[in-house]
Structure formats: C-alpha cells, structure tokens
Amino acid sequence: MSTESPLTLYDYWRSSACYRVRIALNLKGLPYAQKPVHLLKNGGEQHSTAHRELNPQETIPVLADGVRVIRQSLAIIEYLDETYGGHMLLPATARDRAHVRGLALLIACDIHPLNNLRVMQFLERDYGVQQAERERWTRHWMEEGFRAFEAILAADSATGLYCHGDAPTLADACLIPQVYNANRFGVDLAPYPTIRRINAQCLSLPAFDAARPERQPDAA
Amino acid sequence: MSTESPLTLYDYWRSSACYRVRIALNLKGLPYAQKPVHLLKNGGEQHSTAHRELNPQETIPVLADGVRVIRQSLAIIEYLDETYGGHMLLPATARDRAHVRGLALLIACDIHPLNNLRVMQFLERDYGVQQAERERWTRHWMEEGFRAFEAILAADSATGLYCHGDAPTLADACLIPQVYNANRFGVDLAPYPTIRRINAQCLSLPAFDAARPERQPDAA
Incomplete structure (x- = not known):
C-alpha cells in the first residue's frame, strides 16, 4: 500500500x-x-x-x-x-452492464441493507428482538436473496467462471463479501451450487484473497 | 403510451x-x-x-x-x-456521476429497502410488531436518510435547481418517489428545506407529474 x-x-x-x-x-x-x-x-x-x-x-x-x-x-x-x-469491472455493452448491475444491486439493495449493524441495533433496542431471532432475520434475507441470485445465474447463458463471463466483475465484488457474511451467520449454502463454485473461483485469485476481512490490518 | x-x-x-x-x-x-x-x-x-x-x-x-x-x-x-x-440522467464526468450515483444509492440502498412491503410483512408476521410501531420504523429510516441527504446537498456547490445542477438526474428520479413515501407516512419535512425545494421543482415538470402514483392506470 x-x-x-x-x-x-x-x-x-x-x-x-x-x-x-x-x-x-x-x-x-x-x-x-x-x-x-x-x-x-x-x-x-x-x-x-x-x-x-x-x-x-x-x-x-x-x-x-x-x-x-x-x-x-x-x-x-x-x-x-x-x-x-x-x-x-463493468462489461463493454449496455446490455451486459445492465445484467451485472442488476446482480450487484440485488445484493447491495435487497440483502445487505437489511442486515446492517444499525438495523440489528434497532431490532434489539426498540423491539427487544433477541440475538437468536436477529440471526434468523439475517439468514432469512440472505437466503431469499441467494435463491434469486442462484436462479438468475443458473438461467443465464453468459454465466461463466464468474457471475458474468470468465473475468470478475462488479457482481463478483458484491457476491463474495455476501458469501462471507452468509458463512458468518451459518447460512446453508448447499442450495446454491453456482454461488459456491464462483465463490471458490474468486477466492483463488490474489486480488480477492488480499481483500478478505481477516487479512486487513484492523482485523480483530 | x-x-x-x-x-x-x-x-x-x-x-x-x-x-x-x-x-x-x-x-x-x-x-x-x-x-x-x-x-x-x-x-x-x-x-x-x-x-x-x-x-x-x-x-x-x-x-x-x-x-x-x-x-x-x-x-x-x-x-x-x-x-x-x-x-x-447521469452527468458527463466520472466525478459528477459518482456524486449523483452516491445520492441515488443513499436512497436505493439505505432508505427504501428497509421500508419495503416484504420487510413490513416480516415485522408483523414474525415479530408481532403492530402497525403504529411499523410506521415508526418506516419514518426512522427515512428521517435518518433524509438528514444525510439534506446535509450532502446543502454542502455541495454543485447542488442547483435539482440535486445536481440545473437539470434532473438519476438522483432526482430517486428522491421524488422517496418524498412521496415520506408524505404518505407522515414524515415532517420541515428539517429538509433543500429536499422540499427540489421536490416542488421536480413536480412542476410534466415528466415527473405524469409519473406520479395517482396518475397510473392501476391506481386505487
């Protein structure tokens, strides 16, 4: 650096x-x-x-x-x-960019914001939702999102080694951190074989490996 | 059409x-x-x-x-x-596009997903959160988001008739529907004078007026 x-x-x-x-x-x-x-x-x-x-x-x-x-x-x-x-990180054509952005936004809008720290704090402080129930909430939105993400990848002929084609894009940069979160909260990834395959592929690259949470200087 | x-x-x-x-x-x-x-x-x-x-x-x-x-x-x-x-709807330079996308994503990621129908249904069905409390939840995330949105607009010299400059962008296309939701749930907009000014400006344009919920063929 x-x-x-x-x-x-x-x-x-x-x-x-x-x-x-x-x-x-x-x-x-x-x-x-x-x-x-x-x-x-x-x-x-x-x-x-x-x-x-x-x-x-x-x-x-x-x-x-x-x-x-x-x-x-x-x-x-x-x-x-x-x-x-x-x-x-964005493909060359408008059509492909739309597809990659759609995948990225599925995670960035419809999974991640629901599981943020501030939301967890609100559920606990204002509604008295206990930890086990908060973790069920977290898993619920991840599972719902992953089910759709997997279905979209599985149906799209452009899905390759990565979410779109054979080079990593914005969609992979969003997916891999979400899989990290899913593992942290005990989401069963068995129903999402394409997600698991792409996650393993990405983590084999030095760029993804060096970005892992546990590799950062401020990691606990 | x-x-x-x-x-x-x-x-x-x-x-x-x-x-x-x-x-x-x-x-x-x-x-x-x-x-x-x-x-x-x-x-x-x-x-x-x-x-x-x-x-x-x-x-x-x-x-x-x-x-x-x-x-x-x-x-x-x-x-x-x-x-x-x-x-x-996106400006001509990378710097300005980043600013406009940042505003749009503040709404699309950090306000709207928390107040979606599926979230309201989960709070009611799984946690037994009553309607008045669900509406407080909705207002909370809107107010937190609008406070930041207003502060960003007020501090940026590029804020014009619209969120960025003197023509509507992606940021305005996100803001005006969010203001509609805020009014629907009784959010007090007094603390957000820039948002109120831009909302009035946008709604004076036929393109925004024709997009209003109540103008749609399926409106109740």
Missing part, C-alpha cells in the same frame, strides 16, 4: 460494503491507504465529528481520491472503473 | 422503485407499455409463476426491451441512459 497513492479508503475489516471496494481496488491493481473506522469502538467511530464531515451519512466505505470524496460502495467502484481503467 | 414501443414496464402504481423508472422514461421521452403487477392482490402477483420466470427475485420493476429483460430500478435507468440517449 504505497503512501504516494492519492487513494485513501475509510475502511472496516468486517464491513462487506468496504470488502467490495477492496476487491475492486485490488483487481484494478490500484495502491491505496487504509484508514480504519471502527464501527463498534467509542460508540462507533463512524459517528465521530471528523467522519460525519467526510460523510454526513455516518457510514463506510468512503473513498478519498485526493481532495475528492466518494460515498457508497457501488458509486466508488463505478468511479474507479471510469477513472483508472485497468481490469474493467 | 404507444403499443409500438419495444419497452414494457412491469409496474405497480405505489412502488417507489417503479416510480423512479417511470420518471426516467418520461424524462427521456420514451413511450412504453405498462403491465401492472399488483403487490397485494392474489397473494401478491409478483409471486406468480409468470412473474417469477421474468424475475426470480419476485420484485418489480422489471423492464422488457424487446426480448431483453432488465431488473433493478437503478440498472434499468442506467441502461436507458446508455441505450437511448436523449435527456441524460
């Missing part, structure tokens, strides 16, 4: 949205500095005054490119693709 | 994700056919075999462009921009 890079990622090892961006940066071969934002310590460092000035949403990831600040993992990845070239 | 258009939107009048796509189609001046998918009738028509074949996720919107099927509202809108030209 060169200190001369203009890129700084405000990051947390276990955030799957951050994990997506680390995969993208690594696939594109872009060096970057990491600034850990601990989501649990000090009442949540994402709520600090300094971080709120960077991102009024009080979330991560945030990417700084020099003085430019970019928020939201999918916006960051599209920005990197458009600005830095290299390995392209 | 010409029957000669290759575009068919699988739509529901009150779905804010569908409302985004209607705004985009209207801004681009693209005629389209509407196929209503009633989310509440017949156990939810989005769960029918026919719809599941079109979209294994059992959600709307879905856009058919001839035989091509595109899922997820933001992927649909980017596809329309890239394929049909006309009024552009």
Whole structure:
C-alpha cells in the first residue's frame, strides 16, 4: 500500500460494503491507504465529528481520491472503473452492464441493507428482538436473496467462471463479501451450487484473497 | 403510451422503485407499455409463476426491451441512459456521476429497502410488531436518510435547481418517489428545506407529474 497513492479508503475489516471496494481496488491493481473506522469502538467511530464531515451519512466505505470524496460502495467502484481503467469491472455493452448491475444491486439493495449493524441495533433496542431471532432475520434475507441470485445465474447463458463471463466483475465484488457474511451467520449454502463454485473461483485469485476481512490490518 | 414501443414496464402504481423508472422514461421521452403487477392482490402477483420466470427475485420493476429483460430500478435507468440517449440522467464526468450515483444509492440502498412491503410483512408476521410501531420504523429510516441527504446537498456547490445542477438526474428520479413515501407516512419535512425545494421543482415538470402514483392506470 504505497503512501504516494492519492487513494485513501475509510475502511472496516468486517464491513462487506468496504470488502467490495477492496476487491475492486485490488483487481484494478490500484495502491491505496487504509484508514480504519471502527464501527463498534467509542460508540462507533463512524459517528465521530471528523467522519460525519467526510460523510454526513455516518457510514463506510468512503473513498478519498485526493481532495475528492466518494460515498457508497457501488458509486466508488463505478468511479474507479471510469477513472483508472485497468481490469474493467463493468462489461463493454449496455446490455451486459445492465445484467451485472442488476446482480450487484440485488445484493447491495435487497440483502445487505437489511442486515446492517444499525438495523440489528434497532431490532434489539426498540423491539427487544433477541440475538437468536436477529440471526434468523439475517439468514432469512440472505437466503431469499441467494435463491434469486442462484436462479438468475443458473438461467443465464453468459454465466461463466464468474457471475458474468470468465473475468470478475462488479457482481463478483458484491457476491463474495455476501458469501462471507452468509458463512458468518451459518447460512446453508448447499442450495446454491453456482454461488459456491464462483465463490471458490474468486477466492483463488490474489486480488480477492488480499481483500478478505481477516487479512486487513484492523482485523480483530 | 404507444403499443409500438419495444419497452414494457412491469409496474405497480405505489412502488417507489417503479416510480423512479417511470420518471426516467418520461424524462427521456420514451413511450412504453405498462403491465401492472399488483403487490397485494392474489397473494401478491409478483409471486406468480409468470412473474417469477421474468424475475426470480419476485420484485418489480422489471423492464422488457424487446426480448431483453432488465431488473433493478437503478440498472434499468442506467441502461436507458446508455441505450437511448436523449435527456441524460447521469452527468458527463466520472466525478459528477459518482456524486449523483452516491445520492441515488443513499436512497436505493439505505432508505427504501428497509421500508419495503416484504420487510413490513416480516415485522408483523414474525415479530408481532403492530402497525403504529411499523410506521415508526418506516419514518426512522427515512428521517435518518433524509438528514444525510439534506446535509450532502446543502454542502455541495454543485447542488442547483435539482440535486445536481440545473437539470434532473438519476438522483432526482430517486428522491421524488422517496418524498412521496415520506408524505404518505407522515414524515415532517420541515428539517429538509433543500429536499422540499427540489421536490416542488421536480413536480412542476410534466415528466415527473405524469409519473406520479395517482396518475397510473392501476391506481386505487
């Protein structure tokens, strides 16, 4: 991680949205500095005054490119693709880009936000939902999402070694962190053979391996 | 709505994700056919075999462009921009696109999915959360999201008549349906003067007006 890079990622090892961006940066071969934002310590460092000035949403990831600040993992990845070239994470045609974005958004809109820390905290604090029940909630949305994701991959002739064709895209950068979360919460992946196959394929690549949560400097 | 258009939107009048796509189609001046998918009738028509074949996720919107099927509202809108030209919903530079996508994703990932029908149904059925409490949940995520959205708009010198500059973008196509939902659930919009100003500006345009839920053929 060169200190001369203009890129700084405000990051947390276990955030799957951050994990997506680390995969993208690594696939594109872009060096970057990491600034850990601990989501649990000090009442949540994402709520600090300094971080709120960077991102009024009080979330991560945030990417700084020099003085430019970019928020939201999918916006960051599209920005990197458009600005830095290299390995392209969006395909070359509008039709294929729509398919890849649709897969990415299935995860980024319809699975991940329901299982975020702030949602877990609300369920516990406001509704008194116990941990076992919160974990069932988490698994429910992952299973519902994976069932659809698997069906779409299995039906599409463009599915290859990866979610779309034989090179990793934005869809894989979203899928692999979601599989990490699924394993963490004990989701049975047996019903999703295509997802399991692509996950193994991705994790065999150094770019995905180096982005794993447990490889980050702030990992517990 | 010409029957000669290759575009068919699988739509529901009150779905804010569908409302985004209607705004985009209207801004681009693209005629389209509407196929209503009633989310509440017949156990939810989005769960029918026919719809599941079109979209294994059992959600709307879905856009058919001839035989091509595109899922997820933001992927649909980017596809329309890239394929049909006309009024552009994404700005011309990577930096500005990142800003607009960041605003759109704040709504599409961090507000809307938490307040979806399927989430409301889970809270009621599995946790016994009563209607007044479910509505508090809905308002909570909208208020948290709008607070950040307002702060970002207020701090950005590129905020103009619309969320970004003086022409409507993808960000406005996401914001106005979210304001509709906020009004529906009694969110006090007084703390968000920029959002209120942009909402009024957008609704004065025929493209936004024609996309309103109550103007749709399937409106109750």
